[in-house]
Amino acid sequence: MIVIGGGPAGLMAAIGAARNGAQVTLLEKGNRLGRKLLISGGGRCNVTNARGTDHIIENIPGNGRFLHSVFNQWSNEDIIAFFTELGVPLKEEDRGRMFPVTNKASTVLDALLQELAKQKVNIVLEAIVQRVLYSEADRQFTVQMKSGGAFIAHAVVIAVGGCSVPETGSTGDGYTFAQHFSHTIVDPYPTSVALVSHDPVIQGKDLQGLAIREAVLRLHDPRGKIIATEEGDVLFTHFGISGPAALRVSQYAVKSWMKHRKQPLLLTIDSDSHRSAQSLIDQIVAIGHAAPKKSLRTILKDVTATSLANYVIDRLQLPADQVMAEVNKQHLVDFVAYLKAFPVHVSDTLGLTRATVTGGGVTVKEIDPRTMESRLQSGLFFAGEVMDVHAHTGGYNITVAFSTGYVAGLHAASQVYMK
Template sequence: MRVVVIGAGPAGVTAACVAARNGHSVILLEKNEKIGKKLYITGKGRCNITNTASMDEFIKHTVHNANFLYSAYHNYTNDDLRKQLNDLGVPTVIERGGRVFPRSMKSSDVNKALEKWIKISEVNLFLFENVTSIQKNSCFFIIQTEKNIYEAEALVISTGGRSYPSTGSTGDGYDFATKFGHRIIPQRPSLVSINLKSPYPELAGLSLRNVQLIYKHKTIKYCEFGEMLFTHKGISGPIVLKLSALEHFTTENAYLEVDLKPALTDEILEKRILRDFEKNQNKNIKNALKDLLLQSLIPIILKKAEINSNKSVHQITKKERVTLKEKIKHWDMKIESLGSFEEAIITRGGVDVKSVSPSTMESKLVKNLYFAGEVLDVDALTGGFNLQIAFSTGYLAGNSIGDKK
């Protein structure tokens, strides 16, 4: 069959190479000057390509529409991906949490491997080809770019989501899918920082380890333990990104609480504060908390507790001491919004999976039309799971073309 694949990210490259391996004549169209621009910036330039978790764990780490991915994950596993990369000259290593990286720790090596795969598979790659519209007559898909027109018997849309649009993922696939009658689930940024109503720009860049972040909305309470980071507009870092990916995350009537001392019970923290107070009786309160809190947090917590930071420790009332403890355990923060698509790692929403076959990635509405990667309404947590989604769905789409069993 004559196949056109739109978008040369990990999903599109995999679909194209697998379809070509199966004997199809494949054209891969990419609007950028090179393939995999987003892949290049993954994992802070190191590319956390997949995870060693079992495929059942993959399902658990997939936040949205996990069951839809069951066949894709099992048809092309993390081991298959690592073997493929190894065969292309990029051995991988395992880091903390089962995260898999190229041994060189360079995402550019993964891109080079994909370029090599395209070459040996004899896929016809055309760069600077921005697809602007797609039509279909009784025989062919007619794909119009800014410069050319292509015809195909089978078409794969793998144009990515909306996040980091500077890499080429500008949501074009949603318009193409809509034209073919597909429903598009509204998108929102995910795995992204959280903007606060009253941010702490003076703390920007400060990282807090071993803290607990609690999200509260009506009866929902969700806790994450680990590392967070202050930004000019709010907070970021691993536990914040994870919270931002909550299935039912909302900014309406929701708020956050930071527990700066999750390892200490209220009673133990109370004793700790009393001990520090005894030791520093004649000091100002702002100088008496240095063993307990980071210097830069002291004025903020004292302000929250409405305690004058120049007050002497021996003047602090019991009520003030209790409030101080409360604010250390329950530092409340009101949510303004999620960070923007410009900085989000992933897009939540996209092509509704109800109209796509989970065992082939083919559209249930249009024969020989396939979807792969982030353009679909699927997303997972950090740890290499999102790239595995792209590779696995790309493989399944490419391998299903022309297979009418």
């Protein structure tokens, strides 16, 4: 059998198939395997998430329920056991994220490459697939190469990724292969991508470089309804908003723009999510009582980042130089209200090529959720981001890749024996 694509899904599909007795050829268009894996998790490779299957599916907003059967066969716990067996001890960090103890993605890739060698998987690099054909008469696939050669197999796993981070080789090739077999492609769109804003606070670079930990972001639709709430770190940049929380919100913004006329959406940022507005006000009042001769600006800089305090003071035209003993409490209320719902209007994302994950792809309606086999073509399987499945950051996407890859490989191997 043949696996097309040498990313996380393809590597695991090849291993899963080989472990179950198939002779596997793995085709990778680039000059090395695992390029996207090496840059995942900031170069540390967040191999999965330690929390339960229900939690993981909740963090796969793009057709997560489709994966119930997959996770029943090969779950996050199986991924952890798999790497432990390969001699890659893992450690759990915040929010259940699992990393190799070495903090190096190369440790994960090296273990996978050693397992491929152990399972005698035939690896062909710089193998650019031109098309995938099937002969009913011979009941076999022909994978034609751009170079002119071809590979013959009874089963094929397409695991070439989507079209985000194209420098890793994900350029949408799998959609063309799937369409040859009459598969429907949900138009690709960016997810897990930074947000662009044209607001003065961004364009003026007032807060560029400001990082807010554990903020709560609320995205509002054009009518003011909250359509997404996400918690995590936020970074103000020269173009807009980035950081894990912004990446999690991005897909909801994109989907809103896809449904409605594209117009700026209000994003409010709670910069102090662990304290209520009243507790913040009480803190400021208490500091003011202890230091009544200090200026309002000096006191406010004690409760939040200096750049943020200065910006809000100027934005609300507060009497910054007034001593606390003379400050009207309403000024404190207004200041805290702004901190708890800092407004930014987002109008775009950095696009598919800058996205971490691709939304859209081969519709899951045409894929058997138990096996990852095409419902339209026997012997054709899909794994990973080429399908219309996408997750939040935090080890969820790579869990999808590893799990769907292994299950696709397992059942593709069975298909080979059935032939």
